[in-house]
Amino acid sequence: MWHKISWRLLKQELRRGELTIMAAAIVLSVTAVLSLALFTERLQAGLTERSAEFLAADRVLSSRRDIPQEWLARAQDEGLRTADRVVFNSMAFANDELALVDVKAVSDGYPLRGKLRTAQQPFAPDQVAQGLPAEGEAWVAAALFQELSLSVGDSLEIGNSQFEVTRVLTYEPDVGFSVFTDSPNVLINYSELEATGLIQPGSRVRFNVLFAGDTRDLSRYEEWLRPQLNDDTHNWRSIEEGDSPLARSLRRAERFMLLASLLGVVLAATAVAVAAQRYCQRNYDVVAIFKTLGGQRAQIQKIFILHLLLLTGFSIGTGLLLGWLIQGQVVDLVAQYFDVNLPAGSGRGYLLAAGTGLISAVMFTLYPLLRLIEIPPLRVLNREMTGTDRWRWLHWVASGGTIYLLLWLYSQQWLLSTALFAGGALAAVVLLFVSRFFIRASRQAGMQAGSAWRLAMAGLQRRAQGNSVQMLSFSTAIMLLLLVLALRHELLADWQEQLPDDAPNYFLVNVAKDNVPQLKERFAQRDIAVNEMYPIVPGRMTAVNNVAVVDEVSKEDNESDKAPSSEQREGFGRELSLTWRDTLPPNNTVVAGSWWGNEPEPQVSIESEVAQRMRLDIGDELTFNIGGQVVNVPVTSIREVNWGSLQPNFYMIFNTAVLADFPATYISSFNLPEERKSELYELFKPFPQVSLIDLDAIMEQLREVIDQVSIAILFVLILVVVAGMLVLLAQVQASMEERQKELVILRTLGAPAKLLSRSVTYEFLVLGAISGLIATLAMELSLYILQTQVFELAATFHWRFWLVGPIAGAVVVGTMGRLACTRLIRRNTAQLIRRLA
């Protein structure tokens, strides 16, 4: 019988709109979590797929040795596509000239992600290449045409083989961002590799296998492969790893979305918590009546638990449907806008969303429900009776535990969840005290004001305890909104800075010292701004503190599987581009030691990640082989480098005394708009040896990715705003119930509607303004921590928010309060009294 009563109550209450706030809170939490989870998952997959172009694959396994065939067979069994890519340096001959080139031999299917582009002539318009160079053919980068005075159709000799140059290589997806160290590329077919005779034990070759396929197949394969990899010889990479500007942007966006989603989840959960409290309070009388009419405790328990579960189930269902629709719409929008297809989401999002709804509803209702069941029947005669309070501790444990659990469920990261939770709990306690203080202070201010003000201030003070809890949820909601808003702004600004409209889109490499003034002059004549010229001296690091580094796979190494001994460090395995200068380059910060200024003693400054990887410290003596000459220099500083900037960055910078006498070439960058591309040929005609690297394609992709992420962030922001609004609404509704009795009495005593609605509006205005102020303070502190600790951004002060926070708080909370109050006052007094009876 009890289930009939429960069902009837739910049906009628739903129909009469009495459960709207509770249902809306659950619906919203489910909708928010589902659409966030699905959308971010799909977007992430889409972005990864898109950005995988930068690797030409989803995953790359590189090795200094040939990669076992059975690993490839296994990958194909798992449903993955694979392609071989072997890269090595070699001398290339043509027209009686020679040059050092990067030879890339690739097998069918390459590139697995992205497209190769080629042109008929250097600097001619390019198009997507069909297939790969045929046997006996080579596609060659434009730079080499200049270096070897090549023309299409010429013959190029590499090792034992002759190749006919058939096309100009203009774009390889996997060219990467480290453009400064690469020699011009020659692309040949993998089948030609052996004939060149260049792959010998001990030769400096990088064997790569590219993999592409479904995420699940990839992770299954990865799981199988990982244990078999040898860290010393194998390197397994995906696009999220690494130091490219793209990888950084992606990681940052990922962190932002995770954080914002978490905040959205917390907000939605808060709305459920506020609504749950109200839901139970509304039913106090019903329970008292049930008990008076002879309802057994167990019956009532069952009735309300079923009622709540039915309501939760209904809301979860609605939320899932809405969430699915919303994310579908957004995905469609993104797909239209960017011409990408986002892969379908997994079932995890649905589980997570339904779980969030269920957990929030059950856990946040636990204590109010226990209180509800305990309501004494005597309440029918004495309306003040609200039953026992002995479970209050349970409320805090359940609510805190739920929030923590939700954080963990969503992020699957203990550390992040704990940090957010601890920070939030601390903030809540501080907010509670601060809001008490403000309420007290506002009372002082209100004493002298007019009568609506006095009424408002007296109300604020009288409900100080209740108000400080309300203010806590107002402040939390406003703070989280401001936080997401500010963070979005910071991220976008940072990306914008990274990719300004005039970001260099060309790099100049191999400029002879004598050509520098002439080149600068030609640029000036055409009104093209060219950036600083960096001298480059190629050199190889050979020893640290007189212990030789292990630099490449030697013949002996190849025969035995010997790893470097513990004293030995692994070297770079290639020549480095060394530079010298007196001043610290932009985007560099010294983190240990000090910059040399004008000191004449030889010294070197190293990049921090290299220092860490090679266990180098200040005072270590490094030995370099530069043009056959051995140079010893002590490390005097370690620099952090912003790899995100599309600027020349160096692992090793020397002071002028060390390198100035070595023959150097120069590199630089400049921006040339697309429509002026045709001027390039004229510009570089007098400097045939200068190589030009076109970054437009890379930057275009980077921009697109950032645009997509920005849309995603906007979407997350909107959801967080909706969640925040719902918390505010639920809280205003709840606090109106408290004020209702007082309002009815005042109304009955003849207080004009205007006075009442004004005093309520003022009260909410003040509450909102104070909450906004506290929220801004909390936001500024949280943002400082997030910027410096999580997002690797510089800390900034947001003075605008100090204005926006309190004003927005006052306006939004004030308006909601006024609306709620107007609705109440519009009823006639008799109706109001009956409501209270």
Add this chain to the structure above:
Amino acid sequence: MLIQTTQLRKDVETSEGILHILQPTSLQIEAGETVAIVGASGSGKSTLLSLLAGLDLASHGDVSIDNVKLGDLDEEQRAKIRADKVGFIFQSFLLIPSLTALENVMLPAELAGHKEAEAQARELLSKVGLGDRLTHYPNQLSGGEQQRVAIARAFVGTPKILFADEPTGNLDATTGHKVEDLLFQMNQDSGTTLVMVTHDSELAERCQRVLKMDAGQLTEVTRDVA
């Protein structure tokens, strides 16, 4: 004896010490009797009613209903007694706002597990003249109609005792009289014992016995029978 109290006392603790809101009271009510408890506001009438109905427990002494001592029972067992033997009518009607008139009347019978709750409720509602308002919600009914629903609800489980707390207190005089008539009529038809708290002396006069409560002290009012 249907209701019996012995030395029933209720104290409450206040900041100024213990307040005796009900002085030791002994009372017997026979089955089928109609009893009015009158007195000024705050005299302790409602306290007595809540103790008699087992909604609250006494500080001292006990109440027996049908020879069952309520003080020996826990909250659950007392609820069972109410479900089986007691009906209520309140001044503020106390209908459940989200249930229709019919559903409100069915409720006690359903809680007690009666199979024919609906049929019984329909019959009672047409008896109180609301046969055509079955699907109306409380806020769609006038005060008098709401109290008639409450009366129907009170009789639905065929209780032995009916407790009424100022049943006409929220109604205008004309409606109040109609509700009174209905209440007494139905009470008479079903032979229920009626215990009613009121400060309406006219209403009290319609009961067989009148008890007066004054500062927690209960006295029997003797009447001249004409």
